[in-house]
Amino acid sequence: MTISFEAALGIHEKALRFRGERASVLADNLANADTPGYKARDLDFKTALQNATKSTDRFSMQKTHSGHQFGIGFMESGEELYRVPQQASLDGNTVEDQIEHAEYMKNALAFQASFQFLNSKFNGLRTAIRGD
DSSP, X not given: OOOOHHHHHTTHHHHHHHHHHXXXXXXXXXXXXXXXXXXXXXXXHHHHHHHHHXXXXXXXXXXXXXXXXXXXXXXXXXXXXXXXXXXXXXXXXXXXXXXXXXXXXXXXXHHHHHHHHHHHHHHHHHHHHHTO
């Protein structure tokens, strides 16, 4: 009997990849907090989860230049959203440090939870393979 990792791991592997990509977007926001005109961005987990459960195929990334490498990503184009600020900045920057830090920490907790789920799945598979 063969073991399908996709069936065994479920959505947790894709959720972990998404959380990593969201951490990158939120870190970009924090790094550009003082850049005039920078617009804070975020990813919508609900939309990404719906897209991931519709199809078992991974989403391919767009190549915009012939020198780019082919890659596999979790988010489709159009899922990246702009955050609407609660308090507008005079220089057009929409990054709000407190909100970005809070979202980053919530994302880190969700990443840790997905990682623990995956770890328990692998431990279960290891136990099944060993026959313990």
